[in-house]
């Protein structure tokens with residue numbers, strides 16, 4: 001087959017290559033077992049870097065369209081068949097098409113077994129307090145029995161709400177159990193909170209970079225992101241002011257504590273200024289406090305919700321990064337009529353959450369097991385972060401910068417300006433280290449020299465090994481193509 005690259009297109013070259021292979025398969029012109037051109041040959045033919053072709057092939061492999069065998073090449077996977085002529089292609093909604101296009105544009109992180117997983121933001125399963133959770137679940141089912149197995153209250157388990165309200169109090173937030181709505185992870189909380197204020201065609205101000213799944217949520221709701229660039233100390237407040245002044249911008253979504261992907265926590269003055277801006281604009285702030293419980297005992301600035309006399313802040317919380325994501329329990333703190341509105345939206349979307357899980361989490365929190373687990377987790381993460389940061393100091397070449405988070409899992413690295421972290425990823429994976437390329441966190445999916453590392457799945461030794469592999473690769477790449485060192489800067 002002949003590949004064609006449209007240089008005017010917004011779609012990245014690697015996506016164009018992958019899409020053309022998919023189209024050929026769909027049309028039956030490429031069949032299971034057919035060989036794709038060698039990476040080097042296709043790169044030469046198209047005049048692109050071989051990492052770009054490799055990234056396209058990796059994406060296809062991750063989707064099961066192709067299989068690669070070291071030394072033999074890349075082939076259309078067994079079992080991949082052309083679309084049946086009788087099968088009708090249903091017309092999907094334009095919003096869904098937009099979400100699909102957005103997902104396709106994300107750089108894929110191949111699952112390379114044995115590679116150091118510095119890309120993952122899922123706590124290591126070995127750290128989950130499984131025994132304590134099993135005992136808690138047994139206890140609530142023994143005591144609550146059938147009463148826990150009906151449709152629960154849309155607002156969530158009352159004891160867990162009460163305990164969470166008390167915990168928020170310790171962070172300086174005045175909240176009652178009635179002001180909390182439990183939800184299916186912070187992810188559902190994000191969608192519900194945004195739907196409180198914005199409908200299809202509206203816009204939401206977001207930090208750039210930001211949590212990539214928020215971008216998917218915005219697309220799926222027909223909302224447009226308006227970007228507010230992130231600096232070392234948080235969102236650019238002048239840009240935020242301009243964004244909030246736009247009439248169609250209905251809210252600001254922010255991650256002030258252990259930002260994803262940057263890992264930074266904004267200082268008190270920034271938080272106060274941000275809230276003053278929002279108050280002047282009369283716009284709500286959705287504070288994603290998904291890692292609030294990973295703070296280091298009072299050294300962090302109070303959450304936005306604790307500094308908010310006007311009731312502008314809707315705050316999201318999650319147990320996913322402190323216990324385990326599988327319980328799918330998060331909460332939304334809201335004030336006044338927003339609580340009733342959230343309950344209506346919650347009923348409309350899924351009636352209610354699973355009560356046995358929330359009841360078991362309430363036992364973990366009430367018994368002190370959650371706090372004991374947190375203390376251990378924070379110590380482990382502190383050691384891992386230290387190992388990673390020391391290894392970066394040691395291994396990364398001049399011209400690389402990174403954040404120094406005070407807690408949480410993630411560290412943001414900016415490679416020397418002309419390197420593209422998504423293009424570098426397939427080679428990094430081959431050499432045994434994975435990271436999350438910056439491109440996926442930017443609203444416009446632009447090339448980026450930024451990348452996110454985490455210590456969720458990597459202990460101290462693995463974190464140091466991963467940083468060493470990354471450092472070596474970056475140094476080699478710069479040496480191989482010295483012009484990269486002073487080529488035009490890629491925006492981070």
Ligand SMILES: Cc1ncc(COP(=O)(O)O)c(C=O)c1O
Pocket residue numbers: 121184185186187188211255260288290317318319320325329330
């Ligand atoms: C900033 C942010 N918010 C929310 C979530 C999702 O949390 P949950 O598992 O509670 O849905 C994540 C997951 O990585 C995240 O990074």
